[in-house]
Amino acid sequence: MLEVTGLKKAFGGNKILKGVDVSLQKGDVLCVLGPSGSGKTTMLRCLNYLEKADAGRMRFMENEYDMPGISKKEISAYRRHTAFVFQNFNLFANKTAIQNVTEGLIVARRMSRAEATERAEKALIEVGLEGKFDSRPSQLSGGQQQRVAIARAVAAEPDVIFFDEPTSALDPELIGGVLDVIRGLAENGRTMMIVTHEVNFAHNVATRVIFMDEGRILADAPRREFFGAEQLPRIRSFLNSLERKE
Amino acid sequence: MTERLINILLESFPKIFLQGLLVTIPLTVISFAIAMVIAMVCAMIQIANVKGLKQIVRFYIWIIRGTPLLVQLYLIYFGLPDLGIVLPSFPCAIMVFALNEGAYCAETMRGAIESVPKGQLEAGYCVGMSYMQIMRRIILPQALRTAFPPLSNSLISMVKDTSLAANITVVEMFMTAQRIAGRTYEHLALYIEVALIYLIFCTVFTWLQRLGERKLTSVSGGGSIHA
Ligand SMILES: Nc1ncnc2c1ncn2[C@@H]1O[C@H](COP(=O)(O)OP(=O)(O)OP(=O)(O)O)[C@@H](O)[C@H]1O
Ligand SMILES: [Mg+2]
Numbered sequence: 185m186l187e188v189t190g191l192k193k194a195f196g197g198n199k200i201l202k203g204v205d206v207s208l209q210k211g212d213v214l215c216v217l218g219p220s221g222s223g224k225t226t227m228l229r230c231l232n233y234l235e236k237a238d239a240g241r242m243r244f245m246e247n248e249y250d251m252p253g254i255s256k257k258e259i260s261a262y263r264r265h266t267a268f269v270f271q272n273f274n275l276f277a278n279k280t281a282i283q284n285v286t287e288g289l290i291v292a293r294r295m296s297r298a299e300a301t302e303r304a305e306k307a308l309i310e311v312g313l314e315g316k317f318d319s320r321p322s323q324l325s326g327g328q329q330q331r332v333a334i335a336r337a338v339a340a341e342p343d344v345i346f347f348d349e350p351t352s353a354l355d356p357e358l359i360g361g362v363l364d365v366i367r368g369l370a371e372n373g374r375t376m377m378i379v380t381h382e383v384n385f386a387h388n389v390a391t392r393v394i395f396m397d398e399g400r401i402l403a404d405a406p407r408r409e410f411f412g413a414e415q416l417p418r419i420r421s422f423l424n425s426l427e428r429k430e
Numbered sequence: 431m432t433e434r435l436i437n438i439l440l441e442s443f444p445k446i447f448l449q450g451l452l453v454t455i456p457l458t459v460i461s462f463a464i465a466m467v468i469a470m471v472c473a474m475i476q477i478a479n480v481k482g483l484k485q486i487v488r489f490y491i492w493i494i495r496g497t498p499l500l501v502q503l504y505l506i507y508f509g510l511p512d513l514g515i516v517l518p519s520f521p522c523a524i525m526v527f528a529l530n531e532g533a534y535c536a537e538t539m540r541g542a543i544e545s546v547p548k549g550q551l552e553a554g555y556c557v558g559m560s561y562m563q564i565m566r567r568i569i570l571p572q573a574l575r576t577a578f579p580p581l582s583n584s585l586i587s588m589v590k591d592t593s594l595a596a597n598i599t600v601v602e603m604f605m606t607a608q609r610i611a612g613r614t615y616e617h618l619a620l621y622i623e624v625a626l627i628y629l630i631f632c633t634v635f636t637w638l639q640r641l642g643e644r645k646l647t648s649v650s651g652g653g654s655i656h657a
Contacts, residue, residue, distance in 0.1 A: 232556060260560075263556060267557070268552075268553070270549055270552070270553065272547075272549055273549075274547070274552060275553070276550055277572055278575075287557065288559060289557075292557055292558030292563070293558060333553075336557065
C-alpha cells in the first residue's frame with residue numbers, strides 16, 4: 185500500500201537519513217525500533233511531509249510521488265489517507281476533546297457537524313474517554329490527551345496512522361492505558377507505523393519490526409523473526425541494553 | 431478654595447469631560463482599531479515569512495520604534511504640507527497614532543502567535559487543514575488570549591498619549607483644559623482636574639480589561655497551554 189525507496193534527509197549538511205527503504209501492507213502494524221538519534225522521528229515526519237525529504241520516491245495506493253518535488257495539492261490529497269500521532273499530543277489547546285476530533289472533519293473534510301460529532305463520540309468512546317467530551321486539553325492528564333489525539337487520528341478513518349513515540353512523554357503509570365488503546369486498534373486491523381521504545385509492546389503487537397541505526401534500516405523482518413534467535417549482534421545488544429534499563 | 435475657583439472647576443469639568451467623550455475617546459478607539467488591523471497584518475506577514483513584504487514590515491517597525499511619537503506627529507502635520515500634502519488635524523492624528531500603535535502591537539501580536547506551540551500547526555496540517563484555517567481557528571484565538579492583557583495596556587497608554595495631539599491643534603481634553611487654564615490663570619487646579627478626568631477614563635478601561643480577561647479565562651476553561 186505504501187512503499188518508499190531511497191529516502192534521504194539532511195539537516196544542514198548533517199545526514200540523518202541515508203537512503204531508507206520502507207513499505208507497509210494493509211493491516212501491517214510496523215514497529216520502528218532504534219537508538220536515540222537514529223532518525224526515526226525524521227523518517228516518520230518525512231513520510232507525512234512535515235519535513236521535506238531531500239530524495240526519495242513514494243508509491244501510495246495508485247499514486248507515485250517524487251518526495252522532494254511533491255506539490256502542495258498532492259500532499260493534502262495524500263494526507264486525507266493518513267493520520268499522525270505525536271509524542272507531545274499536540275492537541276488544539278483552545279478546543280475541547282470532542283472539538284479536537286471534529287475540527288478536521290468539519291473544516292478540512294467538510295463533513296456536517298452532526299456526522300462529525302457522531303464519529304467523534306464513537307472515536308472518543310473507543311479510546312475510553314466517554315465523559316470527557318467537553319474537557320479542555322489543560323484539564324486532561326497526559327494519557328488522556330494522547331487518547332484524544334488517537335481519537336482525532338482514528339476518526340478520519342485513515343488508511344495509515346503514524347505514531348511517533350506515543351508514550352514517551354507520559355508518566356509510567358499512564359503508558360499502559362495508551363498502549364492498550366493502540367493494541368485495540370491493531371486488533372481492529374488498522375494499518376499503523378509506530379516508532380516506539382516499548383520493546384515488549386512491539387513484541388506483542390507488531391506484525392513487522394524494523395530497526396534503524398544511524399539513518400539506515402538495519403533489519404526489517406516479521407515479528408517472530410525479528411525477535412528470534414538469529415539476529416544481528418547490533419540489534420541484540422540494543423535490545424539487551426533496553427532490558428537492562430528496565 | 432475661593433468661590434471663583436469652585437465655579438471655574440464646576441464649569442470646566444463637563445466641558446473637558448465632554449471633549450474627552452467627543453474627541454479623546456474616539457481618537458483613541460478609532461486609532462487603536464486601525465492599529466489592530468495593521469498589527470495583525472504585519473504580524474502575519476512576519477510569521478508567514480512573506481518575502482519582500484517582510485522586509486518592508488521590519489523597516490516600518492524599525493522607523494516607528496526608533497523615533498518619538500511627538501516627532502512623528504509634527505512630521506506628518508507640519509512637515510508634509512511642504513510637499514503639498516495637507517491633512518486636517520484629526521485625521522492626521524488618527525493616522526499617526528494608528529501607525530505608531532500598529533508597529534508596537536505588531537510585535538506584541540507576533541510574540542503571542544509565536545508563543546502558541548508549533549506542534550498545533552503540524553497537527554492541523556495532519557488532519558488536513560490549510561495554513562489559513564489553522565491560523566484562524568486554532569492559532570489566532572490562542573494568540574489573542576495571550577495578547578489581550580498587553581494589548582489592553584497599550585490601549586490604556588494610548589488614552590493618555592492622545593494628549594500629544596494637542597500639539598497639532600486637535601482640541602481634545604488636554605487642549606481644552608489648557609485653554610481654560612490660560613484664560614482663567616488657574617493652572618494648578620485645571621491640570622489637576624484634567625489629570626483626574628484622564629484617571630476616570632483609564633480606570634473605566636482598566637475595569638473593562640479585567641472584565642474581558644475574566645471572560646477569556648472562563649471561555650478557555652482556565653489552565654495553561656501544554657506544549
Ligand atoms: N529540525 C532539525 N534540525 C536539525 N537537526 C535535526 C532536526 N530534527 C532532527 N535533527 C537531528 O536529527 C537526528 C535524528 O533525530 P530524530 O529525532 O529523527 O531521531 P530519533 O531516532 O527519533 O531519536 P529519539 O529516539 O531520541 O526520538 C538527531 O541528531 C537530531 O539532532
Ligand atoms: Mg524521535
